[in-house]
Amino acid sequence: VLHAVDDLLVEVGYAAMTIKGIAERAGVGRETIYRWWSNKAEILLEACAVDIDEDIEVPEAGPAAERLVRYLGSVTAFLTESTAGAAYRALVGEAQHDPAVRELVQSAALLTGGALRLLDELRAELPAMPERNLAVTQLLGPVHFAVLTGSRSPSARQLAAHAHCLLRAWG
Amino acid sequence: VLHAVDDLLVEVGYAAMTIKGIAERAGVGRETIYRWWSNKAEILLEACAVDIDEDIEVPEAGPAAERLVRYLGSVTAFLTESTAGAAYRALVGEAQHDPAVRELVQSAALLTGGALRLLDELRAELPAMPERNLAVTQLLGPVHFAVLTGSRSPSARQLAAHAHCLLRAWG
Amino acid sequence: VLHAVDDLLVEVGYAAMTIKGIAERAGVGRETIYRWWSNKAEILLEACAVDIDEDIEVPEAGPAAERLVRYLGSVTAFLTESTAGAAYRALVGEAQHDPAVRELVQSAALLTGGALRLLDELRAELPAMPERNLAVTQLLGPVHFAVLTGSRSPSARQLAAHAHCLLRAWG
Amino acid sequence: VLHAVDDLLVEVGYAAMTIKGIAERAGVGRETIYRWWSNKAEILLEACAVDIDEDIEVPEAGPAAERLVRYLGSVTAFLTESTAGAAYRALVGEAQHDPAVRELVQSAALLTGGALRLLDELRAELPAMPERNLAVTQLLGPVHFAVLTGSRSPSARQLAAHAHCLLRAWG
DNA sequence: CGCTAATCGAGACGGTACGTCAAGTCTTATT
DNA sequence: AATAAGACTTGACGTACCGTCTCGATTAGCG
Numbered sequence: 001v002l003h004a005v006d007d008l009l010v011e012v013g014y015a016a017m018t019i020k021g022i023a024e025r026a027g028v029g030r031e032t033i034y035r036w037w038s039n040k041a042e043i044l045l046e047a048c049a050v051d052i053d054e055d056i057e058v059p060e061a062g063p064a065a066e067r068l069v070r071y072l073g074s075v076t077a078f079l080t081e082s083t084a085g086a087a088y089r090a091l092v093g094e095a096q097h098d099p100a101v102r103e104l105v106q107s108a109a110l111l112t113g114g115a116l117r118l119l120d121e122l123r124a125e126l127p128a129m130p131e132r133n134l135a136v137t138q139l140l141g142p143v144h145f146a147v148l149t150g151s152r153s154p155s156a157r158q159l160a161a162h163a164h165c166l167l168r169a170w171g
Numbered sequence: 172v173l174h175a176v177d178d179l180l181v182e183v184g185y186a187a188m189t190i191k192g193i194a195e196r197a198g199v200g201r202e203t204i205y206r207w208w209s210n211k212a213e214i215l216l217e218a219c220a221v222d223i224d225e226d227i228e229v230p231e232a233g234p235a236a237e238r239l240v241r242y243l244g245s246v247t248a249f250l251t252e253s254t255a256g257a258a259y260r261a262l263v264g265e266a267q268h269d270p271a272v273r274e275l276v277q278s279a280a281l282l283t284g285g286a287l288r289l290l291d292e293l294r295a296e297l298p299a300m301p302e303r304n305l306a307v308t309q310l311l312g313p314v315h316f317a318v319l320t321g322s323r324s325p326s327a328r329q330l331a332a333h334a335h336c337l338l339r340a341w342g
Numbered sequence: 343v344l345h346a347v348d349d350l351l352v353e354v355g356y357a358a359m360t361i362k363g364i365a366e367r368a369g370v371g372r373e374t375i376y377r378w379w380s381n382k383a384e385i386l387l388e389a390c391a392v393d394i395d396e397d398i399e400v401p402e403a404g405p406a407a408e409r410l411v412r413y414l415g416s417v418t419a420f421l422t423e424s425t426a427g428a429a430y431r432a433l434v435g436e437a438q439h440d441p442a443v444r445e446l447v448q449s450a451a452l453l454t455g456g457a458l459r460l461l462d463e464l465r466a467e468l469p470a471m472p473e474r475n476l477a478v479t480q481l482l483g484p485v486h487f488a489v490l491t492g493s494r495s496p497s498a499r500q501l502a503a504h505a506h507c508l509l510r511a512w513g
Numbered sequence: 514v515l516h517a518v519d520d521l522l523v524e525v526g527y528a529a530m531t532i533k534g535i536a537e538r539a540g541v542g543r544e545t546i547y548r549w550w551s552n553k554a555e556i557l558l559e560a561c562a563v564d565i566d567e568d569i570e571v572p573e574a575g576p577a578a579e580r581l582v583r584y585l586g587s588v589t590a591f592l593t594e595s596t597a598g599a600a601y602r603a604l605v606g607e608a609q610h611d612p613a614v615r616e617l618v619q620s621a622a623l624l625t626g627g628a629l630r631l632l633d634e635l636r637a638e639l640p641a642m643p644e645r646n647l648a649v650t651q652l653l654g655p656v657h658f659a660v661l662t663g664s665r666s667p668s669a670r671q672l673a674a675h676a677h678c679l680l681r682a683w684g
Numbered sequence: 685c686g687c688t689a690a691t692c693g694a695g696a697c698g699g700t701a702c703g704t705c706a707a708g709t710c711t712t713a714t715t
Numbered sequence: 716a717a718t719a720a721g722a723c724t725t726g727a728c729g730t731a732c733c734g735t736c737t738c739g740a741t742t743a744g745c746g
Contacts, residue, residue, distance in 0.1 A: 014268040018701060029724040034703065092320060093267025096260045097185040106322050128339070130332050134313075137325075138336060142305075142312030148319070149263060151277045154308075161301050165309060168299070169340035189732060200693045205734070356610040360727060371698040376729065431609045434662060438606025439527040448664050470681070472674050476655075479667075480678060483655030484647075490661070491605060493619045496650075503643050507651060510641070511682035531706060542719040547708070 002047040004028075006083040009044075014090040041094050041101040044087045045108060051084035058114045064122050068139070068163040071118055073156065075111065076143055080153040089148065111144075112136050126170040138166060172197045172204060173218045177254040180215075185261040212265050212272040215258045216279060222255035229285045235296050239310070239334040242289055244327060246282065247314055251324040260319065282315075283307050297341040309337060343368045343375065344389045348425040351386075356432040383436050383443040386429045387450060393426035400456045406467050410481070410505040413460055415498065417453065418485055422495040431490065453486075454478050468512040480508060514539045514546065515560045519596040522557075527603040554607050554614040557600045558621060564597035571627045577638050581652070581676040584631055586669060588624065589656055593666040602661065624657075625649050639683040651679060 004026035008017045019040065023030040037043045057074045059067040079085040088110060095102040115136045119129065129135050142162055146154045154162075175197035179188045190211065194201040208214045228245045230238040250256040259281060266273040286307045290300065300306050313333055317325045325333075346368035350359045361382065365372040379385045397420045401409040421427040430452060437444040457478045461471065471477050484504055488496045496504075517539035521530045532553065536543040550556045570587045572580040592598040601623060608615040628649045632642065642648050655675055659667045667675075 013270065015265075019703085020701060023724095027724090029722095029726095030702095031704085031725090032723065035722080089267045093264040096264025096319065099184065103322075105320060111320075130336065134329050134332055137313040137317050137321075138309075138333065141314070141316030142308040144320070145312030145315045146308050148267065149276065149282075149315070150308075158305050161305055162309065165301065165340040169336040190734090191732060194693090198693085200691095201695090201734085202736090203692065206691095355612065361729085362727060365698090369698080371696095371700095372728095373699085373730085373732095374697060377696075435606040435609025438602045438661065441526065447662065453662075472678065476671050476674055479655040479659050479663075480651075480675065483658030484650040485654070486658045486662070487654030488650050490609065491618065491624075491657070492650075500647050503647055504651065507643065507682040511678040532708085533706060536719090540719085542721090543708085544710090544720095545718065548717090 002043070002050065005043050005047045006087065009047075009086050009090065010083055014093065039101075041091060041098070041104055044091045044094070045104060048084050048087040048091060048110065049108065051082065052078070052088070052110055053114070055082050055084060056111075056114050058118050060121075064125050065163060065167055067118065067122065068166065069160050071115070072139070072143060072159040072163060075115075075140065076147070076154055076159060079143070079147045092148065111140055115140055126167070129170040135170070138169075172199060172207075172214070173221065175199075176214050176218045177258065180218075180257050180261065181254055185264065210272075212262060212269070212275055215262045215265070216275060219255050219258040219262060220279065220281065222253065223249070223259070223281055224285070226253050226255060227282075227285050229289050231292075235293050236334060236338055238289065238293065239337065240331050242286070243310070243314060243330040243334060246286075246311065247318070247325055247330060250314070250318045263319065282311055286311055297338070300341040306341070309340075343370060343378075343385070344392065346370075347385050347389045348429065351389075351428050351432065352425055356435065381443075383433060383440070383446055386433045386436070387446060390426050390429040390433060390452065391450065393424065394420070394430070394452055395456075397424050397426060398453075398456050400460050402463075406464050407505060407509055409460065409464065410508065411502050413457070414481075414485060414501040414505060417457075417482065418489070418496055418501060421485070421489045434490065453482055457482055468509070471512040477512075480511075514541060514556070515563065517541075518556050518560045519600065522560075522599050522603065523596055527606070552614075554604060554611070554617055557604045557607070558617060561597050561600040561604060561623065562621065564595065565591070565601070565623055566627070568595050568597060569624075569627050571631050573634075577635050578676060578680055580631065580635065581679065582673050584628070585652070585656060585672040585676060588628075588653065589660070589667055589672060592656070592660045605661065624653055628653055639680070642683040648683075651682075 004022050005017070008021055008025055012021070017040070019033055020030060022043070023033055033043070037046070055074070055078045057070070059070045061067075062070075077085075079088065091101070091105055095105045116132060119132065119135050119139065123129055130138070143154060143159070146158075172193065175193050176188070179192055179196055183192075188211070190201060190204055193214070194204055204214070208217070226245075226249045228241070230241045232238075233241075248256075250260065262272070262276055266276045287303060290303065290306050290310065294300055301309070314325060314330070317329075343364065346364050347359070350363055350367055354363070359382070361375055362372060364370075364385070365375055375385070379388070397416070399412070399416045401412045403409075404412075419427075421431065433443070433447055437447045458474060461474065461477050461481065465471055472480070485496060485501070488500075514535065517535050518530070521534055521538055525534075530553070532543060532546055535556070536546055546556070550559070568587075568591045570583070572583045574580075575583075590598075592602065604614070604618055608618045629645060632645065632648050632652065636642055643651070656667060656672070659671075
């Protein structure tokens with residue numbers, strides 16, 4: 001089922017993805033889907049959560065600059081290239097329409113987990129880093145904004161520039 | 172019709188807002204709506220674009236720090252408190268589901284217009300500011316991210332901290 | 343729609359006749375059917391009532407024996423040969439399953455109308471005829487019973503024998 | 514299982530009686546039901562056939578008039594008051610929808626057996642009685658018709674009047 | 685000023701997905 | 716080996732909304 005969701009998401013898009021279609025694609029009865037998930041968002045969340053930790057690498061050693069750049073690159077690749085990333089974007093989109101989905105997404109803390117870990121490790125080197133939540137927001141927000149509302153995904157050069165800005169501000 | 176859209180958006184949410192409902196609320200035939208807009212996103216865009224320039228103030232004088240903080244506060248208030256902001260969020264959400272809406276939103280450049288103007292004016296004072304697009308992304312991205320995926324809107328203290336980080340990085 | 347109901351009734355039988363199927367056969371949206379009828383029984387009733395008065399002839403002149411025999415023949419032909427008769431039988435069947443349909447059928451008094459008229463006209467010639475309802479029941483009951491529970495429809499000879507029994511009893 | 518069928522038939526009616534419901538009520542797996550009966554009609558037939566011979570008394574001595582009246586009363590009580598009678602009515606109803614059930618019901622000859630026996634015994638006294646099948650039809654048809662399509666079950670007075678009509682016709 | 689026309693509201697139409705329900709099949713664990 | 720339990724695929728249910736269409740009623744412009 002989760003594979004079918006991924007496939008349909010890239011083939012027809014979220015708006016045209018129906019539970020009926022998922023069921024047929026997965027060779028499964030519609031009832032079975034309703035038995036295990038209560039709405040499309042839950043399916044997406046699962047389709048997304050399975051891959052997110054594998055796809056997004058949190059670099060564990062090396063200079064702070066390199067670790068940030070590699071992490072940002074990893075997040076960007078996830079968001080723009082993987083099917084799980086497409087599911088994540090659809091999920092955030094749905095969260096703007098439906099409060100229940102909003103809570104689901106918030107409580108899953110899909111992206112912020114890895115970022116928090118990374119920043120906590122770097123905090124010793126970066127004395128001016130603000131409190132955890134704000135720091136994560138400053139790290140991920142621009143990438144997120146660019147991917148969700150921009151026409152092109154951020155280039156490697158832009159990611160590097162962003163990382164160096166943060167290092168300068170936090171150093 | 173646009174008032175009816177605003178009202179329904181806050182009353183029932185985007186997901187439960189139907190064209191049928193809008194028509195009935197506005198005391199208008201459904202056909203009339205189809206005559207002027209081709210989908211829900213276009214109505215939202217219009218409902219949003221009307222107010223966005225009025226609601227978001229771009230401070231025109233004063234110290235850079237104050238201008239940034241006031242601008243960020245204005246953007247945050249728009250996104251979290253106004254009905255036009257709700258329309259904007261719904262629009263960005265829908266853009267994740269439907270490529271046609273994505274293009275519509277991108278070409279409208281709803282938020283970035285004011286930010287570009289402000290940053291261009293401040294560029295003289297901030298020699299390390301990166302290229303325009305990245306700078307806008309760094310300015311707005313975190314607020315956007317916090318509003319779209321967070322549980323609480325950013326506090327005034329957090330906005331100030333963010334502005335000062337940027338000043339430090341760009342100074 | 344009513345034609346589609348008649349057709350499907352003889353083609354697939356009542357049990358396999360679905361509203362979905364009727365809609366597709368009639369080239370009509372399902373909602374349209376629900377708009378005009380609230381259940382399958384109401385459609386059948388209409389499909390039946392349209393034809394019943396045309397199909398069942400109530401002989402208006404002639405000797406009592408001949409009038410009774412011709413009327414019984416007409417009823418039998420309707421019940422066993424016409425599509426409206428098939429609808430009537432399905433309706434009576436459904437009435438045994440669903441009290442709402444039962445009331446619908448009773449209030450329509452589909453068959454008894456013509457019989458009452460005929461017997462009222464013959465009453466002058468048949469002094470021992472019992473009260474109207476019982477007389478109708480004695481006239482139609484045996485035909486009804488034979489058609490609903492028997493393997494063969496009553497033959498012309500049997501109908502004649504039945505009519506003469508009644509004349510003898512009522513004469 | 515048969516008790517559960519009887520109970521559910523009077524509680525919720527045939528239309529709302531599901532095999533799932535029967536299984537749960539009987540504390541039995543659904544598979545077990547499918548193992549022994551191939552459809553709802555067969556279960557009903559069994560639930561009905563068990564009681565029908567006990568419930569309908571065929572008077573064995575006395576004047577012809579009294580025997581007929583008592584027999585008709587017994588049949589009417591069975592059809593309108595017993596749960597087995599409800600099952601019989603549901604069965605006849607289903608027979609109008611499904612040819613397979615129709616054959617099942619015909620071959621069971623549920624009601625006609627006792628009537629044939631009674632009429633054969635009375636034939637000596639009633640020289641004008643027509644051939645067996647027609648006579649049974651004339652005896653039972655009116656009661657059957659009244660119960661299946663009427664709003665009230667026949668009164669004792671009506672049953673007596675019907676019996677005397679038959680005696681007059683057959684005498 | 686009166687008449688024709690365009691436009692509007694209302695809502696029926698053919699479609700299609702929804703989420704629910706029961707059917708009948710199949711598997712598993714119990715007895 | 717037969718059972719109760721229950722997950723499975725299938726498909727109809729009745730509902731909601733879609734976008735199109737046809738209607739009168741209401742305006743508004745033109746003669």
